[in-house]
Amino acid sequence: MNKNHKILEVKNLTQYFGPPSNPIKAVDGISFHIYEGETLGLVGESGCGKSTTGRSIIGLYNITDGEVIFKGQNVHQIKSKKEKKRLKREMQMIFQDPYASLNPRMTAGEIIGEGFDIHGLYKNKQERQEKIISLLEAVGLNREHMMRYPHEFSGGQRQRIGIARALSLDPSFIIADEPISALDVSIQAQVVNLLKELQEERNLTYLFIAHDLSMVKYISDRIAVMYRGKIVELGEAEEIYHHPIHPYTKSLLSAVPLPDPILERRRKRIPYVHEETPDTAAMHEPVPGHFVYGTEEQVRKWVQQAQR
Amino acid sequence: MEKRHDTYGELTPEMFRVVGPRLAESDQMPKKTVSFWKEVWYRFRQNKLAVSGVFILAIIALLAIFVPEFSQYSYRDQLGVYNEAPSKEHWFGTDDLGRDVFVRVWYGARISLFIGITAAIIDLIIGVLWGSISGLFGGRVDDIMMRIVDILSAIPYLLVVIILLVVMEQGLLPMIIALSITGWVNMARIVRGEVLSIKNREFVLAARTLGASNWHLIVRHIIPNALGAILVTMTLTIPTAIFTEAFLSFLGLGVNQPIASWGTMASEGMGGLRVAPWRLFFPAFFISLTIFAFNAVGDGLRDALDPKLRK
Amino acid sequence: MKKPLLEVKNLKINFKTYAGLVQAVRGVDFTLYEGETLAIVGESGSGKSVTSNAIMKLIPEPPGIYADGQILFEGKDLIPLSDKEMSKIRGNDIAMIFQDPMTALNPTIRVGKQIMEVILRHKSVPKHEAKERAIELLRQVGIPMPEKRFNQYPHEFSGGMRQRVVIAIALAADPKLLIADEPTTALDVTIQAQILELLKEIQKKRNTSIIFITHDLGVVANMADRVAVMYAGQIVEYGTVDDIFYNPKHPYTWGLLGSMPDLNNKSDEKLYAIPGSPPNLLHPPKGDAFAPRNQYALAIDFELEPPMFKVSETHYAKTWLLHENAPKIDIPEPIVRRMERYKKEAGLNE
Incomplete structure (x- = not known):
């Protein structure tokens, strides 16, 4: 990870849906950055806006307000078609549902090679095929799988095809939108190991979106916790886990089931009572590198509670 | 719960050495590649009614192609035997002008099928394009396009057809135009519905993140996935067109003499119902049979395509 | 000794598909x-949901076939029962909670209606x-203001509240057996924790038996008295929750336990993943179905299917590693380390 180089900067990203008079505030003015080669985990419960954040960054939605700066360029201000296409190749996405994210009428080879058709790459048939096979092998599949249809694969294999597709255009930044939550436990570990290997080999940067805190903790360098469209806490993975400050993070952590009956029998869930944050609320940094969203007073109170 | 071990015969220590996994074996897939359409075909074949529908249609098509070519009579020959009952000479009898009904039925089949299929193809082209553009672009474009569809389907259909047939001279072409001018709205609605459900599926989003254009999305993702619904709609459009043609012809708005379609033949047959009922019976019978067969095939296709049955 | 409520014996279920049986x-x-x-517990395709649907006689025939076995509920076999007889049992004696409360x-x-x-x-x-x-049921499942909620439609409830309504419906006829098929998989962790607490509370009050289908071992540790680990349509290990978590015998169970990261996993160590893919049950492999993915596979695993070996009165496992001639293979390091760490943590909290 290169702490000097921010590959992505998100400033005051805002994404509203519905009528402007009474919008649904899916993402409500969030700011963060990701360093090159890093994995930033974005966790939160369903409806908190974490998937919307990913989709807004990659440009699937027209954002309401804010800036997304990727490698020094404001993504939403690019006008020229050529630049837009170049950007598409740099930034890719892995989707949650390995059943829904592959076109059932296309073979694995066609799915992985789709980006080549769109960008007019590898027009030579031989070359194209070799590239597809090398991608299949990179994700632990082989050439025999090329002519197969998605429904013939198991969930884990399908997600590998989705990963190969995301890698096909040699991106530097990948948004992984809950890439493992639809998979079985044993397959989750396979896919997470694969993502880590690929990151090392190809110097990839990940935005890893998930609701499974234990996996996020394992794969991420830093973690951002999202709640109701806002990032409420952000910091180093270990720090967030061992010294959470925001009561919502604490509640979330206390709810993770552990694979141990004795611990489970004595687990105490900490319920979270929603606290309104007035307009004066902002990001505070009570511990270096550890950010918490709230009013000054709230943050002081939470830090005290956390220290106890 | 426990089973006895000695049923396994001799277990040598050799068999208990650790050999480790065989991963290639675990990732192996069955030899046979099962594409979506192969499976559809398999399920379609299971449906006896639908398969017999296909057979009936094939036989009708073959007879329509060959009978008028190879028969000793032509559809317009007046043979001098009027209103004769079915016999060895004239299998379906003759009409009031002394024409062989058998040949005329198969000649009429050509016209009826031609009108039905052409109308369905025109519906298909306009409907699919209209529906997919409307559904994919959404927003204002969708609003305007769908309002046009609404207006077209709000105008009494028969009125449009009658005006059209009165303004233009009666014949094959005006009939086809009359059938397709409002016929495609149904297809457009169905395709739009499909597109709306497909366009937010994750594989379409994935293609968009790869930088796909709208045209690419329509051709590669939306049409292949909507093809099932399109096919079913089309197989059900053909009989509707055939029926409408027959109905309009029956009202006297059909193709001109001496060209025959099933509809005009039935219309003429009405006049001689008492003396020569076969003149009405045969064209009416084949209209019903064809419509029945197309519906059976359409229903069979729909069942075969139903993803809920898919495992 | 407790009374058995449900006995499933040698249950075999096939599905006829285009590709074969x-x-x-x-x-x-x-x-x-x-x-x-x-x-x-088991992966998708392990047969865990088919088994639970079979108990409710919810397998469509065709393509499903009850090929063999018995499902004895209070001593009476459910398999030969007609749909009409079954509908008296469904909802009344046996109720089911599904993954997606909306459907x-x-x-x-x-x-309320x-x-x-x-x-x-x-x-x-x-x-x-x-x-x-x-x-009263709505109140029992923890829905605030039940009199008001009684008159509302499902879409006016949140996901967690909807699942509570589904549980209330399942409990309406006071069933003896509750089958919960991944009831919390679609829910957020905090909601999941609440639903699990609710189910345990209900069980305590009503002495209901529960079959809990899940792939999440954390949930198993929380809920279960006993655990059946399924793989490729068979139970490969069966025991009390402590047997399975503290003395697992089957290599597949090891793999499942090992592939779960916990909050203490260092991110530079690799997760212990089970390699490969589950077998295609169109052609179940010869011998032990798990062998092709098993790093401790024995030669015999590829030849003969292992029987259920008895580990203790409560604990059984279907692996040749328990045969007297088999080499002694210990539980993999990372799992043992974690167990010890948990034990210490638990001890510290005392």
Whole structure:
């Protein structure tokens, strides 16, 4: 990870849906950055806006307000078609549902090679095929799988095809939108190991979106916790886990089931009572590198509670 | 719960050495590649009614192609035997002008099928394009396009057809135009519905993140996935067109003499119902049979395509 | 000794498909006692949901085929029962909770009415009493202001609240057995924790037996008295929750335990993942179905299917590693380390 180089900067990203008079505030003015080669985990419960954040960054939605700066360029201000296409190749996405994210009428080879058709790459048939096979092998599949249809694969294999597709255009930044939550436990570990290997080999940067805190903790360098469209806490993975400050993070952590009956029998869930944050609320940094969203007073109170 | 071990015969220590996994074996897939359409075909074949529908249609098509070519009579020959009952000479009898009904039925089949299929193809082209553009672009474009569809389907259909047939001279072409001018709205609605459900599926989003254009999305993702619904709609459009043609012809708005379609033949047959009922019976019978067969095939296709049955 | 409520014996279920006969469940045996929770764990395609649907007789025939076995509920075999006889048992004696609460509810009927319908179908009580009971049920499953919520439609509830309504419907006729098929998989962790607490509380009050289908070992550790680990249509390990978590014997169970990261995993160590893919049950492999993915596979695993070996009175495992001639292989390092760490943590909290 290169702490000097921010590959992505998100400033005051805002994404509203519905009528402007009474919008649904899916993402409500969030700011963060990701360093090159890093994995930033974005966790939160369903409806908190974490998937919307990913989709807004990659440009699937027209954002309401804010800036997304990727490698020094404001993504939403690019006008020229050529630049837009170049950007598409740099930034890719892995989707949650390995059943829904592959076109059932296309073979694995066609799915992985789709980006080549769109960008007019590898027009030579031989070359194209070799590239597809090398991608299949990179994700632990082989050439025999090329002519197969998605429904013939198991969930884990399908997600590998989705990963190969995301890698096909040699991106530097990948948004992984809950890439493992639809998979079985044993397959989750396979896919997470694969993502880590690929990151090392190809110097990839990940935005890893998930609701499974234990996996996020394992794969991420830093973690951002999202709640109701806002990032409420952000910091180093270990720090967030061992010294959470925001009561919502604490509640979330206390709810993770552990694979141990004795611990489970004595687990105490900490319920979270929603606290309104007035307009004066902002990001505070009570511990270096550890950010918490709230009013000054709230943050002081939470830090005290956390220290106890 | 426990089973006895000695049923396994001799277990040598050799068999208990650790050999480790065989991963290639675990990732192996069955030899046979099962594409979506192969499976559809398999399920379609299971449906006896639908398969017999296909057979009936094939036989009708073959007879329509060959009978008028190879028969000793032509559809317009007046043979001098009027209103004769079915016999060895004239299998379906003759009409009031002394024409062989058998040949005329198969000649009429050509016209009826031609009108039905052409109308369905025109519906298909306009409907699919209209529906997919409307559904994919959404927003204002969708609003305007769908309002046009609404207006077209709000105008009494028969009125449009009658005006059209009165303004233009009666014949094959005006009939086809009359059938397709409002016929495609149904297809457009169905395709739009499909597109709306497909366009937010994750594989379409994935293609968009790869930088796909709208045209690419329509051709590669939306049409292949909507093809099932399109096919079913089309197989059900053909009989509707055939029926409408027959109905309009029956009202006297059909193709001109001496060209025959099933509809005009039935219309003429009405006049001689008492003396020569076969003149009405045969064209009416084949209209019903064809419509029945197309519906059976359409229903069979729909069942075969139903993803809920898919495992 | 507790009384057995449900005994499943040598259950085999096949599905006829275009590609051939899929053997989804290949000889499953287990016993469920009154008031206890049995967790069935396994990957998708392991046959765990097919097994639970089979108990409810919800397998469509065709393509499904009850090929062999018995499902004894209070001593009576359910398999030969007609649909009409089954409908008296469904909802009344055995109730089910599904993964997606929205599909289990009728969106056009007020939730209160949906609960009342079940009560009126199975119990002969007057309408006003059914209503009182329905409101009481809503209160019991932790829905605030049940009198008001009674008249609302499913879409007016949040995901967690909807699942509570589904549980209320399932409890309406006071069933003896509750089958929960991944009831919390679609829910957020905090909601999941609440639903699990609710189910345990209900069980305590009513002495209901629960079959809990899940792939999450954390949930199993929380809920189960006993655990059946399923793989490729068979139970490969069966024991009390402590047997399975502290003395696992089957390499597949090791793999499942190892592939779960916990909050203490260092991110530079690799997760212990089970390699490969689960077998295609169109052609179940010869011998031990797990062998091709098993790093401790023995030569015999590729030849002969292992029997269930008895580890203790409560604990069985289907692996040749338990045969007297087999080499001694210990539980993999990372799992042992974690168990010890947990034990220490638990000790510290005392």
